[in-house]
Amino acid sequence: MNIGDAARKSGLPTKTIRYYEDRxxxxxxxxxxxxxxxxxxxxxxxxxxxxxxxxxxxxxxxRQLLSLYEDQGRASADVKQLANGHLREIDSKIAEMKDLRDxxxxxxxxxxxxxxxxxxxxxxxSGTERDE
Amino acid sequence: MNIGDAARKSGLPTKTIRYYEDRxxxxxxxxxxxxxxxxxxxxxxxxxxxxxxxxxxxxxxxRQLLSLYEDQGRASADVKQLANGHLREIDSKIAEMKDLRDxxxxxxxxxxxxxxxxxxxxxxxSGTERDE
DNA sequence: GTTACGCCTTCCAGTTACTGGAAGGTCAAG
DNA sequence: CTTGACCTTCCAGTAACTGGAAGGCGTAAC
Numbered sequence: 233m234n235i236g237d238a239a240r241k242s243g244l245p246t247k248t249i250r251y252y253e254d255r256x257x258x259x260x261x262x263x264x265x266x267x268x269x270x271x272x273x274x275x276x277x278x279x280x281x282x283x284x285x286x287x288x289x290x291x292x293x294x295r296q297l298l299s300l301y302e303d304q305g306r307a308s309a310d311v312k313q314l315a316n317g318h319l320r321e322i323d324s325k326i327a328e329m330k331d332l333r334d335x336x337x338x339x340x341x342x343x344x345x346x347x348x349x350x351x352x353x354x355x356x357x358s359g360t361e362r363d364e
Numbered sequence: 365m366n367i368g369d370a371a372r373k374s375g376l377p378t379k380t381i382r383y384y385e386d387r388x389x390x391x392x393x394x395x396x397x398x399x400x401x402x403x404x405x406x407x408x409x410x411x412x413x414x415x416x417x418x419x420x421x422x423x424x425x426x427r428q429l430l431s432l433y434e435d436q437g438r439a440s441a442d443v444k445q446l447a448n449g450h451l452r453e454i455d456s457k458i459a460e461m462k463d464l465r466d467x468x469x470x471x472x473x474x475x476x477x478x479x480x481x482x483x484x485x486x487x488x489x490s491g492t493e494r495d496e
Numbered sequence: 497g498t499t500a501c502g503c504c505t506t507c508c509a510g511t512t513a514c515t516g517g518a519a520g521g522t523c524a525a526g
Numbered sequence: 527c528t529t530g531a532c533c534t535t536c537c538a539g540t541a542a543c544t545g546g547a548a549g550g551c552g553t554a555a556c
Contacts, residue, residue, distance in 0.1 A: 236532070246533090247515060255513090265522060267533055276490065283489045288464055291513065301486050311485045312477035319472055322465045326458060329420075333454045336419055340451055345444035353443045354433050357415045358408065368503065378504090379544060387542090397551060399504055423542070 235260075238270040242278035249278060257281060257295055277301075289318055367392075370402035374410035381410060389413060389427055409433075421450055 238260075239246045252258050253268075258277055260268040270278075280301055284294045296314060300306045342352035370392075371378045384390050385400075390409055392400040402410075412433055416426045425446060432438045432446075474484035 234533075245515085248513085250534095251514060265533085266535095267522080280490050283491060285513090287468055287489075288461075297486070297489065300483075301490065304481060306481045306483070306486075307479045308475050308481065308483035308485070309477045309479065311483045312472060312475045315468060315472045315475070315485050319465065319468050322461060322468065326461050326465060329454060329458050329461070332418075332420055333451065333458060336447060336451050336454065340444060340447045343440050343444045343447070345441045347439045347441065349436060349438045349440065351432075351438070351440035351443045353440070353447050354429070357412050357419075357429065358433065359411055359415060366504075377544085380542085382505095383543060397504085399551085417542090 233270050233275075235268050235270065238268075238275050238278060241275045243282045244278055252278070252281060255291065257291070257298065287318075288322060293318060365402050365407075367400050367402065370400075370407050370410060373407045375414050376410055384410070384413060387423060387427075389423070389430065419450075420454060425450060 233241075235246045235249055239249060242249070244252075249258070253260070258274060258281075260270045260274050263269050277298060280298060281294055284297055285291070289297065293314060297311065300311050300314075339353045339356045344350075365373075367378045367381055371381060374381070376384075381390070385392065390406060390413075392402045392406050395401050409430060412430060413426055416429050417423070421429065428446060429443065432443050471485045471488045476482075
């Protein structure tokens, strides 16, 4: 099938599909006219990539997951290890963002937000507070 | 002072400082030998940018914050509005990441992680589960 | 004087994962 | 034969840096 149909079935834009091919994640056959020709298996792989990416796995991790996906003799332990590594990264990112959110929230809360120029947010950012 | 000293005092790498100059966020004077010359005010601005960036404000928002920072007649309401917009974005990003984390966590938990090839994580990613 | 070292300069390229657009070929319908 | 929807490749841009190369400047030791 043509790239447009593969796009509709996998949920990925055609641009992205071509990009994945460039990055050697997928290699569809070509017709005589030069058009890419996607098999059902190709579409499954694209949909797999789509889901893995939407879970935030980096492309290189997606590449590893995809090769495990295609390896009938894989050990689920290998997959779990990749997923666990990613999970830990997500957790630390969430923690980092929460910290950041709390800091910003405290500044916003302290700001009266009126026509006067005095502003705890800017004071906080300028480092003129005692605790920084 | 030289860029190296400005870097040490502001906490930003010299590369980043030059980048900010390229993006017109700061404009130090130049000495006769071509070296950049940073004033105390410049260093304050760099430290301000450093803090604003570490709170996750995009550079363009930093630019606006910086101009408010320098505007003695600003209204704190304007600052608060910028900060609030950013806060909302952080909140939605955190919520998004939590969702993602929970989905991934569920997959990881369901995976026995041994030498067998059967793997709920890959099943989840391939979309062969009934609820996807 | 020159050598060494650490600073400084500019410019170019790479990172992540796409996304947009231009220029042009293909195909089916009317 | 033209229109419109496809498809192709290639180039450039995004955010915010980061690394490296090639070369100039400043100072101190030998």
